Amino acid sequence: MYAHGMSRSQLIPAPEFAPPSIAHLSPADRILLWARMVDEGDRFIYDGFRRRYATEAEVQQAVAEWLERRSAESTPAKIRMLKGRRPQVHDGE
Amino acid sequence: MASEGVLATLRAGWEALDGISALKAVIGGLALSAWNHARYTRDADVLVAIPVDQVDRLVAALAAAGFHPRHSPPLRVIETQGIIQFTFQPPGSLMPFQLDVLLAETAFQQDALVRAVPRPLPGDEGEVMVVRPDDLLVIKLLAGRIIDRADAAMVLRENRDSIDFDRLHRVIAEQGLSEDYRATWLEAYPSEPVPDLS
Numbered sequence: 444m445y446a447h448g449m450s451r452s453q454l455i456p457a458p459e460f461a462p463p464s465i466a467h468l469s470p471a472d473r474i475l476l477w478a479r480m481v482d483e484g485d486r487f488i489y490d491g492f493r494r495r496y497a498t499e500a501e502v503q504q505a506v507a508e509w510l511e512r513r514s515a516e517s518t519p520a521k522i523r524m525l526k527g528r529r530p531q532v533h534d535g536e
Numbered sequence: 537m538a539s540e541g542v543l544a545t546l547r548a549g550w551e552a553l554d555g556i557s558a559l560k561a562v563i564g565g566l567a568l569s570a571w572n573h574a575r576y577t578r579d580a581d582v583l584v585a586i587p588v589d590q591v592d593r594l595v596a597a598l599a600a601a602g603f604h605p606r607h608s609p610p611l612r613v614i615e616t617q618g619i620i621q622f623t624f625q626p627p628g629s630l631m632p633f634q635l636d637v638l639l640a641e642t643a644f645q646q647d648a649l650v651r652a653v654p655r656p657l658p659g660d661e662g663e664v665m666v667v668r669p670d671d672l673l674v675i676k677l678l679a680g681r682i683i684d685r686a687d688a689a690m691v692l693r694e695n696r697d698s699i700d701f702d703r704l705h706r707v708i709a710e711q712g713l714s715e716d717y718r719a720t721w722l723e724a725y726p727s728e729p730v731p732d733l734s
Binding site for chain 1: 539540541542543565566568569570572573574575576577578579581606614615616617618619621623629630631632634636638639640641642644645655656657658659675678679680681682684685686689690693694711712713722723724725726
């Protein structure tokens, strides 16, 4: 714990250890950075499947299953977002 | 060479949805990066205020643009919430992308669409509407996964000057997210006391 009972960051790097902000980039360049990050990540994942499986058909099957798992994981979160939450007793106090 | 397939997916989907008379805004990975937090997420999500009786038109427009509904019928109603999921294979991409169209029904969602701001797409290829950072933060807290909470903290940290905190704190209370927000605040600003939300 920090002084005064405050918590240290656990889900993201503490400010003093965080990577540089991208706020100095133009909005379009920030979006482009994300798109290229997705390309790079996809390449890692796809190459992993290619090393694991012998045929292109097996790779494509693995890709399809991976995408299906991702969708199955993210869809409930999107439904939670759409539903919203009802106010709780004492909430906001 | 990079294919930027996720951008191609959003561009094609946005153009198709432009033919539908409805408020809409991007809320997925593009919105995160527009608000200074780029991470690996393939989520291409669009929040759309469209009556259920016009969903067929929406599906037809996206199908004409090369999007394939993942389900039959395309509209899934899960716990009373409507979601339409498509797959799209942009040229040159290693893997297909999923475009999720989320039907906005609550007052918060409708407000978020009204408050959305335009952001240019790379390469002078038009612009899309993006929900504002405070609305994105609420959306992330409602989604509720660990990764969503981390996203919320980064959006809070990276957009302090762009957030309407009075409105944000009111919405946080209305949505019953005060405890989540307090934790998010301490993630974003560990050395600062949490604002009074009362």
